[in-house]
Amino acid sequence: MHRHRVLRLALAFAFAASLTLPLSAEPTKIKVDGNLIKGYITHLASDALQGRRTFTPGYEKAADWAAAKFKEWGLKPAGENGTYFQRVPITGLRSAYVAAAGVPSLVVNGRAFYVRKNSFTVDPSSSAGAKVEAPIVFVGYGISAPAKGLDEYAGVDVKGRIVLALQGSPTMAPTPRVQFAPAPRTNGPRRRRTRPRS
Numbered sequence: 593m594h595r596h597r598v599l600r601l602a603l604a605f606a607f608a609a610s611l612t613l614p615l616s617a618e619p620t621k622i623k624v625d626g627n628l629i630k631g632y633i634t635h636l637a638s639d640a641l642q643g644r645r646t647f648t649p650g651y652e653k654a655a656d657w658a659a660a661k662f663k664e665w666g667l668k669p670a671g672e673n674g675t676y677f678q679r680v681p682i683t684g685l686r687s688a689y690v691a692a693a694g695v696p697s698l699v700v701n702g703r704a705f706y707v708r709k710n711s712f713t714v715d716p717s718s719s720a721g722a723k724v725e726a727p728i729v730f731v732g733y734g735i736s737a738p739a740k741g742l743d744e745y746a747g748v749d750v751k752g753r754i755v756l757a758l759q760g761s762p763t764m765a766p767t768p769r770v771q772f773a774p775a776p777r778t779n780g781p782r783r784r785r786t787r788p789r790s
Contacts, residue, residue, distance in 0.1 A: 632661075700728060713759060728754045733762055 635641075635657070642650025659676040662669075671677045696714045698705040705711035732744040734757035 712756075724754060726752060726754050728756055730756050733758045733760070735762075 636644065636654060640650065641654045642648045644651050644654045655677065662676050667676075669676050672679060696707050698707075698712050707713065729748055729750055731748055731750075734744060734755070736743050736745045738746075
């Protein structure tokens with residue numbers, strides 16, 4: 593089965609539970625070492641494991657690490673083919689999901705834009721990480737509603753191009769700036785005009 597269509601059973605939860613549940617009802621001489629447990633949790637929560645997010649390399653590392661601990665402790669494997677893992681098929685809309693790791697970058701005509709400065713955003717579930725070089729087309733807010741008299745894709749060829757769109761909706765658009773706009777009216781006192789008597 594395709595790697596991205598298969599989810600390896602998360603062992604980290606079971607691992608954490610095993611730290612708090614007794615292994616048997618019989619008395620034991622095993623002492624709980626708080627520092628050791630804290631070390632395990634610190635490792636599982638580290639940046640290196642990328643939050644153990646499904647389909648990420650960090651998730652795979654966490655599962656392999658937990659399985660290694662189970663083996664070290666002498667726990668009997670209950671997974672498939674004598675392992676600690678169980679394959680679970682992912683179906684539906686997310687079946688082709690591929691997690692992208694790292695920080696995305698965008699360069700337009702030699703000018704760099706940064707996601708950390710909110711110059712642009714990327715939908716992490718849209719596609720796998722890739723390096724793309726192509727012409728860019730701008731489509732405003734990307735609205736295609738001809739029945740309402742608005743189609744920002746009309747006359748725009750997007751095939752083989754990178755499409756940039758504004759985030760949000762037109763109601764969120766900033767007020768246009770006019771360089772020499774008239775001064776706004778104030779609510780201050782008004783002068784009373786008098787007409788000369790005839």
